[in-house]
Amino acid sequence: xxxxxxxxxxxxxxxxxxxxxxxxxxxxxxxxxxxxxxxxxxxxxxxxxxxxxxxxxxxxxxxxxxxxxxxxxxxxxxxxxxxxxxxxxxxxxxxxxxxxxxxxxxxxxxxxxxxxxxx
Amino acid sequence: xxxxxxxxxxxxxxxxxxxxxxxxxxxxxxxxxxxxxxxxxxxxxxxxxxxxxxxxxxxxxxxxxxxxxxxxxxxxxxxxxxxxxxxxxxxxxxxxxxxxxxxxxxxx
Numbered sequence: 001x002x003x004x005x006x007x008x009x010x011x012x013x014x015x016x017x018x019x020x021x022x023x024x025x026x027x028x029x030x031x032x033x034x035x036x037x038x039x040x041x042x043x044x045x046x047x048x049x050x051x052x053x054x055x056x057x058x059x060x061x062x063x064x065x066x067x068x069x070x071x072x073x074x075x076x077x078x079x080x081x082x083x084x085x086x087x088x089x090x091x092x093x094x095x096x097x098x099x100x101x102x103x104x105x106x107x108x109x110x111x112x113x114x115x116x117x118x119x
Numbered sequence: 120x121x122x123x124x125x126x127x128x129x130x131x132x133x134x135x136x137x138x139x140x141x142x143x144x145x146x147x148x149x150x151x152x153x154x155x156x157x158x159x160x161x162x163x164x165x166x167x168x169x170x171x172x173x174x175x176x177x178x179x180x181x182x183x184x185x186x187x188x189x190x191x192x193x194x195x196x197x198x199x200x201x202x203x204x205x206x207x208x209x210x211x212x213x214x215x216x217x218x219x220x221x222x223x224x225x226x227x
Contacts, residue, residue, distance in 0.1 A: 105167050109161040112161055
């Protein structure tokens with residue numbers, strides 16, 4: 001059974017760094033067909049892809065946000081971590097961790113975690 | 120980077136056929152994937168690689184992709200189909216996953 005679970009702070013202050021952790025089960029982070037991605041959704045708005053890390057540890061970042069994002073993984077813990085620097089209230093969103101299949105589509109999603117950026 | 124465009128809303132009466140579109144420059148040359156999102160829930164994959172259906176998705180859901188438009192078709196629309204629907208492609212030039220802005224399907 002494939003599961004992905006997001007964890008991290010509920011509230012972050014502007015200019016701080018947001019750190020989110022995704023813990024996966026039911027598949028391996030080193031499986032060649034699978035990778036893990038982060039996607040966010042501001043309240044009432046559309047989905048926005050942020051970053052993902054492939055099975056060979058190659059990373060890919062949203063063109064518009066790549067200067068603020070770092071994605072990493074710990075295969076021994078089955079975890080993928082996303083760091084977003086210098087957060088702003090506009091970064092308030094539900095952040096989803098999800099599994100990418102063949103590098104191109106999302107086949108499993110976590111439940112999401114709502115992060116609010118506010119002083 | 121690549122842009123995909125969806126109409127903000129579509130409405131259909133129960134039993135009718137809803138057609139949700141996803142536009143992009145030569146999108147027919149890319150694979151399109153569709154997600155359904157109900158309020159307060161994570162999205163669910165309903166169509167992948169233009170027209171394939173994951174297990175558990177009703178046959179009423181189908182997809183096509185040609186030219187500059189991909190289409191998600193929902194036949195015999197039911198109240199339970201009311202949701203936001205997002206199309207998504209992989210932009211190989213920018214190595215970005217790209218989502219459309221979503222279409223809200225309202226069942227009248």
